Amino acid sequence: MSERVDLPPAAPTRRTLRDRRRPAQISVIGVFGELLLTAGVLVFAFLGWQLWWNDMVMAGQQSNAAAEISQTWIEDDLSSRDTAPEDAAAVVDFGEPLVGVAPAESETFAVLYVPRFGAVYNRSIAEGINNDVLNSSRSGIGHYPGTQMPGEVGNFAVAAHRSANGGGMHLINELQLGDAIYVQTADGYYTYRFRDLEYVAPTTVDVIAPVPHNADVTPVDRFITLTSCNPLLSTAERIIAYGVLESWQPTSAGPPPEVATVINAQAKG
Amino acid sequence: MYAALWRVLPGPLWLRIVLVLVLLALVLLALSTWVFPWVDSIVNNQEVTVESP
Numbered sequence: 001m002s003e004r005v006d007l008p009p010a011a012p013t014r015r016t017l018r019d020r021r022r023p024a025q026i027s028v029i030g031v032f033g034e035l036l037l038t039a040g041v042l043v044f045a046f047l048g049w050q051l052w053w054n055d056m057v058m059a060g061q062q063s064n065a066a067a068e069i070s071q072t073w074i075e076d077d078l079s080s081r082d083t084a085p086e087d088a089a090a091v092v093d094f095g096e097p098l099v100g101v102a103p104a105e106s107e108t109f110a111v112l113y114v115p116r117f118g119a120v121y122n123r124s125i126a127e128g129i130n131n132d133v134l135n136s137s138r139s140g141i142g143h144y145p146g147t148q149m150p151g152e153v154g155n156f157a158v159a160a161h162r163s164a165n166g167g168g169m170h171l172i173n174e175l176q177l178g179d180a181i182y183v184q185t186a187d188g189y190y191t192y193r194f195r196d197l198e199y200v201a202p203t204t205v206d207v208i209a210p211v212p213h214n215a216d217v218t219p220v221d222r223f224i225t226l227t228s229c230n231p232l233l234s235t236a237e238r239i240i241a242y243g244v245l246e247s248w249q250p251t252s253a254g255p256p257p258e259v260a261t262v263i264n265a266q267a268k269g
Numbered sequence: 270m271y272a273a274l275w276r277v278l279p280g281p282l283w284l285r286i287v288l289v290l291v292l293l294a295l296v297l298l299a300l301s302t303w304v305f306p307w308v309d310s311i312v313n314n315q316e317v318t319v320e321s322p
Contacts, residue, residue, distance in 0.1 A: 030270065034270045045300060045305075046305050046308060049301050053301065054301070054306075129318045134317065142318075160317060169317075202319060203319065203320065203322045205321050207319055238318075238319055
């Protein structure tokens, strides 16, 4: 009986007290604490934006830009010739690969196709390895200035992000022996075959030498070298992928079948 | 701070929840449109190239 009398007044009193105390709850320490919590949440929001949302948006933009320039080259080739394209199957050897002239800084001059990175993977390659190329929504893959051009004897060396900014080489560690690496330029299609991966210190510049690791040797082969960061999300090391040129065909001969899949998909939109 | 925000929001509980979600979406939109790209441009240190020391 006494409990029933005591308890009801106690509860309203506590509530009234809390109500009266409310304005004072906005204390400096309280706001500071909430700001710290907010900052913590914002850091995670930024990481989510950088590694997922913006990565996805940029990957789409880079792929569209690559499709656009690829179509331009194909249409330019068609309009420059009166006759229909010759049957690609009829001619197997197109001779020495055509080698383009070194482009100007930040100029897009090639498109990369790697089926292992995705059936419709395509990215354009621009000259230079600065952030205005690597972080661009129009390229994403940078060509080391001074290294050779696609199809040229020596080393065609490129770099790209592994995560964020479109992640042009997100799956570089999944390349397997013999995987095709296609490079398209205004001149035609260069088919490289992946050979091996290597993990090096960030200062190992001779991986992009005309003969990788043998800067003094005169090259006879036509290499491609892809560089990206390793481990994933870290900059401690570099992951290097090497390939060797297998064949070449001019734009007029049409793309290799795997590249045709991508080009047909992009033509449909 | 957030408690004060919750108190100034009008309407019944469901409306307040909707308003909070709308505000949150607007904040995220503003962040990803202006703030995050700017932060990215100053903290970006994702080196992917090999360079001489």
